Amino acid sequence: MAHPAGAADVLTVTPAGLYCPAGDFHIDPTRRAPRALITHGHSDHARPGHERVLATRETLEIMKLRLGESYAGAGQAIAYGETLALGDARVTFFPAGHVLGSAQILVEVGRCRVVVSGDYKRAADPTCARFEPVHCDAFVTEATFGLPVFRHPPTTDEVGKLLASLRLFPERTHVVGVYSLGKAQRMMALIREAGWDRPVWIHGALEKITDLYRACGAPLCETRKIAAGDKPKLAGEIVLCPPAAISSDLWLRRMPDPLIGFASGWMRVRARARQRGIELPLVVSDHADWDELCATIVETGCSEVWVTHGAEDALVHWARTRGLAARPLHMLGYADEDDAGEAEAAGAEE
Secondary structure, eight states: OOOOOOHHHHOEEETTEEEETTTTEEESOSSOOSEEEOSOOSTTTOOSOEEEEEEOHHHHHHHHHHHOTTSEEEEEEOOTTOEEEETTEEEEEEEOSSSTTOEEEEEEETTEEEEEOOSOOOSOOTTSOOOOOOOOSEEEEEETTOSTTOOOOOHHHHHHHHHHHHHHOTTSOEEEEOOTTTHHHHHHHHHHHTTOOSOEEEOGGGHHHHHHHHHTTOOOOOEEEOOTTOGGGOTTOEEEEOGGGGGOHHHHTTSSSOEEEEESGGGGSHHHHHHTTOSEEEOOOSSOOHHHHHHHHHHHTOSEEEEEEESHHHHHHHHHHTTOEEEEOOOSSOOOHHHHHHHHHTTOOO
């Protein structure tokens, strides 16, 4: 008689990443795979060359936009809450709250339920569907900010710092580094919510993703792409650009007296901000902080926790003190928020 499936039977760790034998698919594989289920469109999770890709419609559109029309042999869209049978497994996608189209993936084999969360955040974000806790036996979580020191402040406070700096230095161009997928558009929405009534100027590398967000209904502020000859117009304005651009003296010369900001959860680490020459660190993260990681694990009701990347050991220790079976997966190929952002910005100069 076959034994009931456990989490280790549902998903195994392979050189290409998490693999489901019952359904013959990988989740966010780091190598080319016959069938790939993709949680979201960031480059460390959505790679080109898979034979078949299953993802939300928005993630497929993002992959097509960033990787080209031939990003995969075939793409299949799945809606949030929709369940599909793949071999002897069933999969259901739920919102992860990370970026547009991001999803957690519930994998069911027999009575065992395993949720792969991908990257996620718990804070409200008007540009994407909000995270939904999913009851499961095993929860696979990231731990990008998996240390007690990381507790993200309200985003309204951080955007308030930006607008206060503009009032204090009305002659300076406020240039804010943002990751091109997700962070840039979230900042556009937050700036609009804060009452900014002028256009926000953007680097050309942000334009296509921003247009996609807008087409999907995200409530963004008005944006204008910076063109040659716009320098006289930029004093006292907000400029959003990829991280690489704020390190480019050539690009910054277009700005009158630029004041450099950066929006990232890593701006909680002041030494990191100083090393990068950031005058205005804005702690705005698209990942869960320590309290949110812990609360999410409790909400799922899981008995097992697998930690894929980030500060794995601290979260594993916390889970074990609560009586949960927990282990780090030590998976390679997934970047933290800062590294992913830098990778996406590479080559983004106009």
